[in-house]
Amino acid sequence: MLDSHDQTDRIAQILDAHRGLEGPLLPILHAVQEAFGFIPETAIPQIAKALSLTKAEVHGVVSFYHDYRSAPAGRHVLKLCRAEACQTMGADAVADRIKTALGIDWHETTADGRVTLEPVFCLGLCACGPAAMVDGRLVGRVDESVVAQVAK
Numbered sequence: 001m002l003d004s005h006d007q008t009d010r011i012a013q014i015l016d017a018h019r020g021l022e023g024p025l026l027p028i029l030h031a032v033q034e035a036f037g038f039i040p041e042t043a044i045p046q047i048a049k050a051l052s053l054t055k056a057e058v059h060g061v062v063s064f065y066h067d068y069r070s071a072p073a074g075r076h077v078l079k080l081c082r083a084e085a086c087q088t089m090g091a092d093a094v095a096d097r098i099k100t101a102l103g104i105d106w107h108e109t110t111a112d113g114r115v116t117l118e119p120v121f122c123l124g125l126c127a128c129g130p131a132a133m134v135d136g137r138l139v140g141r142v143d144e145s146v147v148a149q150v151a152k
C-alpha cells in the first residue's frame with residue numbers, strides 16, 4: 001500500500017495524463033481505481049480541485065456508479081445480475097442463498113477479505129439467467145454453488 005505522499009503523487013500523475021481531455025472525470029476515476037483498487041477518500045479533494053469541481057460533485061459521481069469502490073474489494077468479486085430477466089429465472093432466491101452462505105449483503109466483503117458481493121443490472125446473458133460475473137468471467141445459470149468457486 002502506498003503512503004499518503006506516494007498516493008498523492010500517483011493521483012497527480014493520473015490527473016496530468018488526463019489533462020486536456022474533454023469530460024475527464026470518469027476516465028480519471030477509472031484510472032485511480034485501476035491504480036489503487038478503489039477510490040481513496042483522500043483522492044476526492046485532489047480530483048475536485050484539479051477539475052474545478054466541488055468535493056460533493058466528485059463524491060456524487062463515485063457513489064452513483066456501482067463500479068466505483070470506496071474501499072478495497074475482496075480477493076474475488078462476485079457480481080450477481082439483478083435485472084428483470086434474471087429475476088424471472090430465480091435470481092432473487094439465488095442471491096438470498098449466496099448472501100446467507102457468505103454472511104454478507106450487497107456491497108460488502110467477507111470478514112476474511114475473500115469475497116466482495118456486488119449487484120449489477122444486466123450482464124447480457126439474459127437467455128442463460130440467472131447470470132453472474134466471477135472475477136470478470138461471465139457465468140450463466142448460476143446458483144449458490146458459485147460460492148465454491150470464490151471460496152479458494
